[in-house]
Amino acid sequence: MAHIRLPDGLQGIRAAMAYRPETAKPLNELAEILLHAPNSLTPGERELIATYVSSLNDCYFCQTVHGAIAAAHLKGDEELVRCVKADFGQAAISEKLKALLVIAGKVQKGGKQVTTADVEAARSAGATDIEIHDTVLIAAAFCMYNRYVDGLDTWQPRDVELYRQRGKKTAKEGYVAMSQEYLQQANLTPQGD
Amino acid sequence: MPHIPLPEQLPGISSLFSFRPETAKPLRELAHVLLHEPNSLSPGERELIATYVSSLNDCYFCQTSHGAAAASHLGESETVTQVRTDFERAPISEKLKRLLVIAGQVQCGGKHVTRSAVDAAREHGATDIEIHDTVLIAAAFCMYNRYVDGLATWQPRDESMYAQMGEHLAREGYTTSSIRTPSAA
Numbered sequence: 001m002a003h004i005r006l007p008d009g010l011q012g013i014r015a016a017m018a019y020r021p022e023t024a025k026p027l028n029e030l031a032e033i034l035l036h037a038p039n040s041l042t043p044g045e046r047e048l049i050a051t052y053v054s055s056l057n058d059c060y061f062c063q064t065v066h067g068a069i070a071a072a073h074l075k076g077d078e079e080l081v082r083c084v085k086a087d088f089g090q091a092a093i094s095e096k097l098k099a100l101l102v103i104a105g106k107v108q109k110g111g112k113q114v115t116t117a118d119v120e121a122a123r124s125a126g127a128t129d130i131e132i133h134d135t136v137l138i139a140a141a142f143c144m145y146n147r148y149v150d151g152l153d154t155w156q157p158r159d160v161e162l163y164r165q166r167g168k169k170t171a172k173e174g175y176v177a178m179s180q181e182y183l184q185q186a187n188l189t190p191q192g193d
Numbered sequence: 194m195p196h197i198p199l200p201e202q203l204p205g206i207s208s209l210f211s212f213r214p215e216t217a218k219p220l221r222e223l224a225h226v227l228l229h230e231p232n233s234l235s236p237g238e239r240e241l242i243a244t245y246v247s248s249l250n251d252c253y254f255c256q257t258s259h260g261a262a263a264a265s266h267l268g269e270s271e272t273v274t275q276v277r278t279d280f281e282r283a284p285i286s287e288k289l290k291r292l293l294v295i296a297g298q299v300q301c302g303g304k305h306v307t308r309s310a311v312d313a314a315r316e317h318g319a320t321d322i323e324i325h326d327t328v329l330i331a332a333a334f335c336m337y338n339r340y341v342d343g344l345a346t347w348q349p350r351d352e353s354m355y356a357q358m359g360e361h362l363a364r365e366g367y368t369t370s371s372i373r374t375p376s377a378a
Contacts, residue, residue, distance in 0.1 A: 003306065003308070003311045003324065003328075004311075004321040004322075004324050004325055005321055016325070016329075019325060020322070020325055020326075020329075022226050022230070023223060023226050023227065023329060025219075025222070026218075026219035026220070026222040026223040026226065027219070027223065029218070029219040029222075030216060030219040030220065030223070033215050033216050033219070034216065037215070057302065057303070058302075058304065059303065103343075106343075107339050107343045110250065110251075110339065110342070111250070111252065111338055111339040111340070111341060111342025111343035111344075112251065112342045112343075114196065114342075114343045114344075114345070116196065116345075119196045119197075129197040129198060130213070132196065132197055132344075133197055133209070133212065133213055133344065134213075136196075136339070136340060136343040136344050137213075137216060137340055139339070139343070140335075140336040140337075140338075140339035140340040140343060141336050143332075143335045143336055143339055144332040144333050144335055144336035145332075146303055146332075147299050147302065147303040147328070147331070147332035147335055148303070148328060148329055148332040149303060150302070150303025150304045150306075151295075151298075151299045151303035151306045151328040151331070151332060152303075152306075152325065152328055153306070
């Protein structure tokens with residue numbers, strides 16, 4: 001059971017966001033810009049960064065839903081998502097993305113862990129300043145989203161198919177559009193039995 | 194030196210907001226809702242939570258600027274120092290102490306928050322939304338701190354600059370820049 005009384009029937013961050021729509025708005029807008037809006041890093045690459053950091057933070061909901069969104073962007077390649085989580089050095093991704101994942105892993109431990117050598121390596125592999133910036137902010141943001149989801153002990157059902165379907169829809173529609181679903185649901189079914 | 198070329202003369206997160214205005218907007222708005230808008234927790238209490246988490250994350254810019262904002266709200270800085278060093282002995286409410294325990298657990302990781310810590314906060318009068326906001330403030334500063342340090346932003350050791358920022362943040366909140374740029378004089 002969650003640590004506070006959250007709306008029934010909503011999983012993970014959806015319950016927390018429906019509980020507090022005022023903070024849900026900037027939280028969804030941030031995810032939209034970082035993961036869904038046009039960028040020189042593909043949505044699939046950015047979702048892999050989010051999935052990797054969420055797996056380092058051991059957040060089941062975030063790594064599963066963002067893993068599903070990543071797979072949806074990557075033509076359904078769930079195996080690639082598993083490889084990135086298990087050992088991205090061996091995964092079939094670009095050298096640039098590998099170097100960015102090194103930076104993301106450092107950010108997960110703490111901001112000061114990122115070294116000039118890490119940044120130079122990413123740049124040598126072709127990463128631009130804004131790609132380095134966005135990698136750091138995606139990793140930092142998931143250190144927030146993961147803590148938010150687990151810190152309130154939200155309901156995180158083990159139902160892979162649910163996440164797979166949600167992933168396809170979010171990959172297509174983005175975060176702000178998807179949020180209308182549960183923010184409206186929250187208005188229709190306020191807390192209570 | 195920052196890891197990427199950032200606008201000069203802008204410290205900490207201000208340089209990042211200027212570099213990437215698209216993400217600055219929701220980041221500012223989130224801080225504004227969590228720390229500045231009306232809430233049953235006072236702005237000073239919420240800034241103390243932000244300061245405490247930033248000090249656990251060893252982020253100089255965030256703990257100093259939010260410490261200055263807290264001091265501005267409280268009208269003194271001694272409490273801020275005590276909260277950072279040993280909040281159990283600080284002259285703050287039992288409720289806030291129990292919320293700081295939760296914030297410290299969030300800083301370690303979401304799964305570190307215990308049922309007993311939440312029950313203790315509730316016994317001292319914390320409401321569900323106060324517990325929610327404490328968790329999200331702590332989580333958000335695990336982001337802001339990593340963002341500011343992860344790109345190695347310029348963080349001058351200049352107390353008067355932070356004092357001025359703190360006063361601006363306490364008065365105006367987070368939707369506008371708290372940095373007085375030389376050209377704006």
